[in-house]
Amino acid sequence: MKTVLKMGASAAFCLGALAHPACAEDNIVKIGVVAAESGSFVSAGHTLPAGVGLAVKQINDAGGIKVGGKTYKLEMVKRDDRTDIATAIAATQELVRDVKVQAIFGSETHDFTLAMAKITQPAKVIHFAGNSTLAKILTPDSVKPGGEDHYLFQSEPQEFQRSGSTARGVLTLLEPLLGYKPKKSVMIVGNDATGQFLSSYYFKALKAEGQDVPDIIFYPPDTTDFSPFLTRAKSLNPDIIHFWYNGDSTLTALPQALELGAAKSYFLFGVDPGIWKEKALTADVPVAMSCVPVCWGESSNPKAKAYFDAYFAAGAPHGVTSSVSLLYHDYVHFLAEAWEKAGSFDPDKTVEALLSIHHQGVVSDDLTFNPTHQVTHATEVCAAAPGGDISCSMQQPPAEAPKS
């Protein structure tokens, strides 16, 4: 009788244990994503969960991660910030304090990320964001152990690197198409946090390449009629007009620029050749494009095709900024490798591992974080000839920032 009772009790315990969610969740590691899946930033926003989700699926399909002798599966917990800072903060509070994620990815909006970091960093949650503007806060003091941003990582190259690669690539690809060496450039830039930050570096990068840049013309965000800005640019008789950020506005501005004949050639920042082809865009002058960081429509990166085939097969839409997903996808794999190397999910040991790993990603075979938690990799630039042929090349970043 006693044996029967013992067996019954054991069975009840096991059934109860199976029913308890904690038992099922013991081997699951949660990764949070905060992104604009709706609202004005949706174009870049949807790439973030798409990139992280693909990486999570790839890792789980390969058997998960082995940490401290135990195998874990990853789970992505995503929250839509609705391009609203109050919702982004609420989502971060929920992911950090209620869901208790081990790491968080996002957001793609600079000031949201900074506010989110005020929650993730005191909670010691590893935080990846693809905002090059983070350079303003990632200093040797802030990232040191005990520093206020010790667990924050920038998964986009420093802006002098990205601007340097891009400027060199644009000039190199446009020169043969123009038939002469371009000398004068005008920049047309969106006047918001990202635009202001990026343009200052790109201006220096163009100057470092020997360009005469007589003006940076700022347009208010959400501009649809670019004619006043283009007329001003045309009066300066530039060889190249550089539409520096963002891709959606650039596609609105380009047809107006072509109609006005504002320049002898153009550069569209963050517009993928895939969009150029899908929209059947044409121009009677050479047009350069750059991708952040690798193009999906046409690429010189050997790993890009396989990545984007899997990315679009998973249901992600073809977008101007689809390639931005790579600022997140590679770092889920990178983080998984760091956890395996650290043999623990301890945030301090994870940071140590992240700083010591040379990760083989899609973007680069040698992804590393520098001492201020910023990554370095090449940027792809392409150019469409007036006939429609597109050529691309990966441009390595300069070793040092140009002296102003």
Add this chain to the structure above:
Amino acid sequence: MSEGSTPQGKHPTHSVAPALRSLVPVLVVLTLIALVPLLSPSNRFLSLAISAGINVIALYGLSVLFGQTGILSMGHAALVGVGAYTAAILARDFGVGFWLALPVAALTSAVFAMIVGIPSLRVGGHHFVIMTFAFGQLLAIVLTNGGDYTGAATGLDMVGPVNLFGADMGDLTRYYLMVVAFVAVAAVASWAIINSSYGRTLRAIRENEKLAASLGINVGRHKIGAFVVSGVFAGISGVLLANFLGHISPTQFASFPSIYLALMVMIGGARLITGPLAGGILVAFLPEVLNLDPVQSRIVYGVCLIAVILLLPDGLIAGIAAFVRKVFTAKSKERQRQENGVVSNPSEARR
């Protein structure tokens, strides 16, 4: 009909007791709201509730301006921004903490309101709305191009914790309770203004500016005064917002947030003391409860606004109150009619 006024256009009562009755529902609701942490809500809820509460404080100021004086500001978020940036700059440059920043930021926002108010209020109606909207846009441009001083488009970080009697208010529940307390103070302050002679003066201006002027009321000075008062509320709201988010940037105080504030006060009802509270909570939680994306939210808000303007010009709460009153009056009349009918029915009496 607003608090402090009586039916049939009679002179407003000066008795405190009837006026106090209008404050009781708000205080009861706020007490219940303060008890919410006992139910162990999610941190997402608390975070959204804090954001909503911070908006409600600004809305109480806007209700004095719009509800009592009849002036609609479409640049009110900019005054919140002045408060937020004042707190951030004071903390960064002078190490000024939260509690000292509060009065300074409130004063700064009030001064900005006066600066904008003096030229703006020379024009009336729609022109004023456009001028306040322009002020909001202008402030965003100034902040965006303010270089290192304003942090340019990147914005500013808030430095330093918020402490109250030695307790760190960085904890979400504590900050929530603090914001609820500030909302209660804002509601009481707004109620006190509404039920003061100053409030009655403002309502006189709202109802008939020329008549008010003919009675010796300095209309211009009082309108600017109302704008300044609303600036004080906005400044306090800004300090709370900056400390809650930990980072502020110009886009948070541009045209869209101002439109949302105006929307909240119109939907909730600007003339009732419960209106700002209802509007703030409704607009903050509606997308969350109905899982609406921003486009759907804007459509719903737009429809709500049209419905409120056409059907409930005093706002949702006033509309609900009127509906309830109507139902009760109808029922009581019906009961009275039936009772009278029983007594006066001769056949019944004969039985």
